[in-house]
Amino acid sequence: MLEDDGVSQVYMRSLKEAEPLIEATNAALFGIGYPSAGEAQAAGSRWRSILHVAFARLNMGVDFGDRSPAFEGGLSDFGIAMLSDQYGQQVMNDRPGVLVYGDPKPLFFSSSAIARVLPSRRRAEGTFLEAARLEGLDVTQAERLAFELYGASFFETQADARLLMVMMALETLMEPRPRAPETQALVRDLIRQVKGSDLPTSEVSSIVGSLKWLESESIGQAGRRLVSVLGGRRYMDMEPAKFFTKCYTLRSALVHGHLQRPSRMDVDIAASNLQMLTGELLGRRLLHVTEEWLVEQGMTEDLETRQDTVNDEAGRGRAGSIWRTVRRLAGLRRAR
Structure with a gap:
């Protein structure tokens, strides 16, 4: 349990049933007990930021799935309605980020495929x-x-x-490769102007270093x-x-x-x-x-x-x- 204010609770668990969190490779953060969908959404966004800074401090790399192909596609509205009728409960496409839903917890749908191309x-x-x-x-x-x-x-x-x-x-x-001689001459002239300016030494060194790259x-x-x-x-x-x-x-x-x-x-x-x-x-x-x-x-x-x-x-x-x-x-x- 990460947070419990007497009304809402926030906890993290593995997405695999009965698997200890310490052994999990796929996990999710859950928040329950919010009075409205808007408050649930705001809390989810807040905790997303909390997870970012906490995992960084722990030196742990975590993929939030924002750019994962596994979360693209999914069921159409017709497919969602059909499965909801079939199972008698809400069905949602699994998506990265914050998902807000009411009780009871819905069924989440996702699909993925791996292709391998080998030479003959x-x-x-x-x-x-x-x-x-x-x-x-x-x-x-x-x-x-x-x-x-x-x-x-x-x-x-x-x-x-x-x-x-x-x-x-x-x-x-x-x-x-080096640029044309006339280009290099112009760059060197700019370097001389910077070195002869009244700018702070650190600023001169930085600008001269950048200008030298322009010779190539x-x-x-x-x-x-x-x-x-x-x-x-x-x-x-x-x-x-x-x-x-x-x-x-x-x-x-x-x-x-x-x-x-x-x-x-x-x-x-x-x-x-x-x-x-x-x-x-x-x-x-x-x-x-x-x-x-x-x-x-x-x-x-x-x-x-x-x-x-x-x-x-x-x-x-x-x-x-x-x-x-x-x-x-x-x-x-x-x-x-």
Whole structure:
């Protein structure tokens, strides 16, 4: 019990029946005994703020579900009416935030689905084998870090976090170039003016530090140049540089405190396409490996008959190692 003033009570419990709160992964805050719906709504909003600051002080991360796809959709008005008649009590769509209802407690409805997209066996193995043939393959430290961030993004369930993590992966690959000499000269002139001003030392240092960044191209410019190597590929029906600009604009709206955040759906779709762009950028040496190309190479879907197709310039021992790796990966996928 978190609050009891003799009229209303506030308590928290697990959403799983009889599960101790300390073991819960899904919980809700309940308030009962309010004289009106308006007072219940106000109390719910107050406690939402209380939970924010309390969990932060406890160093506990909590997902309130505001941007979760699990709470989108639901029953239509007709569906709610039909189930209410069927069960003889009120039915409500489960939604994040504050829900106000009267006694008796209604039934809450929610639905969700998880989809998994996997490459074909032919494409998976063919990609590994073709990668083994690459000569002089040298993955830089920046590319390794980018891949770690890119890979971690697939384990993020929130669209906002996923987009930000993939954008971080791209930023590790950017190398802003110096601007044109005349532009640099203008920036240096501004720096001299600031240094010769009567502003406080701390203010001068801050402004000069910001101006020095202007001697090189912006992150947006560097990003557009980076992804331009993907040529005519399309993402959300946009060429790479234009799509990068769209995603960078979304990123700015998320991290700079815009009160009107972009919709979860817009961010989710952009993040998925940005993952694809980043994967193709990191694996651009293998962009020629497509299902059509593999068919042209005579690769079939039969794993057992493809073992000897790589024993050419790659070398028998090297190919065998890759083959065993692919077989283990294929076995893991079947075991799931």
